Amino acid sequence: MxxxxxxxxxxxxxxxxxxxxxxxxxxxxxxxxxxxxxxxxxxxxxxxxxxxxxxxxxxIPCCLYTSVSPSRGPAVLVTGGLGYVGSHVCLELLKRGYTILIIDDLRNSFSNTVQNIGLAFETSGFGEYKTAIQNMNHIPIDYGDTQALNQALVGYGRYFLIVGAIHLAASKSVAESLKNPRKYYENNVSKMERFLTALGSLGIRNVIFSSSATVYGCLPPETALKPLKEDLVPVFRSLRQLGGMLGGLTPYGISKILGEGLVARFVERDKQRNGVVFRLFNPVGCDPSGHLKDDPKDKKCRGGVMQMIMKSVRRDQVFEVYGTGLGGRGDKSCIRDFVHVADIARGIAMGLEACVYKGYRDRERLKVYNLASGGGISVKQLVRKVGLESRVAVRVRECSKREGDIAVSVGDNGKIECQLGWVPERSIEAVCKDFCHAYNLQKDRGDLN
Structure with a gap:
């Protein structure tokens, strides 16, 4: 067979x-x-x-699928697949020969991202645009709408064997979560609980969850000054287990910790289930083709730090750098572990395949990994590197520390390197080059000061 x-x-x-x-x-x-x-x-x-x-x-409900065409392969469900990280994950899965079922309600993304993924696939030399489009199926529903989700997956289940689900959909602004914590509980926790229940009823056994480095915000400041290891913050099954560690967490961070616990309980309910929790540090950059970008529809989200730098370059605006609250250490800007989004996508795909093809041989059915470079640079250093690549002198204004910001956040990637063989392949210089190419920022506008 x-x-x-x-x-x-x-x-x-x-x-x-x-x-x-x-x-x-x-x-x-x-x-x-x-x-x-x-x-x-x-x-x-x-x-x-x-x-x-x-x-x-x-x-087992919905397990009797029709034969899967060898040319298309098994299908993977991806929530939030048209977002920034999600689109790069879909591209990586296409390169590995998967058919993809994309759940994305377009609340914070655009439908033409499907075409952009196809263009990136063709540009990368892995196949034709037509092949990519044929192997992607966009389902424009809310992943928390259980009825719509069941109807869609039962229908697609007649044609594809869904080998796993990659859950990326979430509200993700730390600042917004402080203003509207209820939204983050509903979108990131309540909906996720319903989603996992639906997956279980449909016999989908492998779940990959995109968590965040913000879960380490519960640690004492002195602990966070060193590369963070996964066991510093275990997967908590309930808020009660967290105890007094909630103090340093934002509502966004709390929602991610609760999401990790939901995955743990999902796996525990069935011995044939597997799960991987990825704690993403700071995804940056773009696919080298330039077709995939961080382009949120909701302008309140503002995007990540690279989006803010891009706006400063294009509009010749001052870039605001927030302090660390650590006095005179370093250049007084926050230190972050920046990872090329294509490396992030590759790690997530490797986690999925570890579940699908190795999970049944491993007693530890829930894995937790940092997706981190293992080194950090300051925000000011990142601004300078983008300036060098774009040939634009970005003006900087120093501001006081923001609520919810962590001074230093660098992840230890030893565990994922040992167990999955994942290491970041793209440097911070490659991040800046791909980013400036995608946004057409490489202009000759005079010498840098």
Whole structure:
């Protein structure tokens, strides 16, 4: 029985099908054996397997899918797939041969991002634009709308075997969460709980969750001055377990901690489920093709630090740098661990494949990884590097520390390197180059001061 996505004999031998895939294979192919002269012992075995297959497949909702075309491969569900990180994740999945079901209600994204992903795929040399478009299916619904989600996935389940879900959809502004914490609880926690319940009822067993480095905000300031390891903040199953650690967290950070706990409980309810929690540090840059950008529809979100730098370059505005509250240390601006968004996407795809193809061999069915470079630079240094690449002298104004800001946030990536083999491949200089290319900021506007 060949794996859906393996093409050569060596790869096929190393890719083990699941129990359900084996049962389904015999169930589907049993009718073709009827006319052959097969010993009764073998025929009885096939009949037994058929009986077992019927029991297994009818006991799991929506598990009896039609055959998946080997040319398309298995399908992956991606929420928030038309957002900044999501679009890069979809591009990475296309490069790996997956069909993608994108759940995105377009509240903070644009429908033409589907076409932009296709253009980026073609530009990268992995295949034609038409192939990319055929392998993406955009479902414009709210991921928290259980009825719409069930209807959509039951329908697509007739044509694709959904091997896992990558959950990226969320409200993500720290500043906004301080003003409207209820929105962040509803969008990031309540909806996620309903979403995971729906996945469980549909038999989808592998979940990848995009958490955030903001969960480390609960640590004492002196702890955060060193590269942060995953075990400093374990996955909490409830707020009660957090105890007095909530003090340094923003509503956004709390919503991410609660989201991690929801994934943990999802995995615990079924021994065949697997999960990966990725704590993203600071995704920056753009795909080298220039077709994918950080372009939120909701202007209140303002985008990340690179968006703010871009606006300063284009409009010749002063860029505001917020202080650390650490007195005279460094250049008085916050230190962050910036990671190229393409490296982030690659790590998320590797986490998915670890679940799908290795999860059944691993006793620890929930993994937590930092997606971090392991080193940090200050915001002022980042501004200067963008200025050098764009040939624009960006003027800077120093401001006082913002509420909710962490002075230093650098992640330790030793665990993910050891277990998944992931290391960042793109430097901060590559980040700035790709960013300036995507936004057409590389202009000759005089020498830098």
């Amino acid at each position: 060949d794996c859906h996505r393996c093409t050569d004999a060596t790869t096929r031998r190393s890719c083990r099908p699941s129990e359900i895939e084996i049962l389904l294979y015999f169930f589907v192919n049993y009718t073709s054996l009827q006319g052959l002269d097969i010993p009764s012992r073998i025929r009885n075995y096939y009949q037994l397997v058929t009986s077992q297959a019927i029991k297994v497949l009818t006991s």
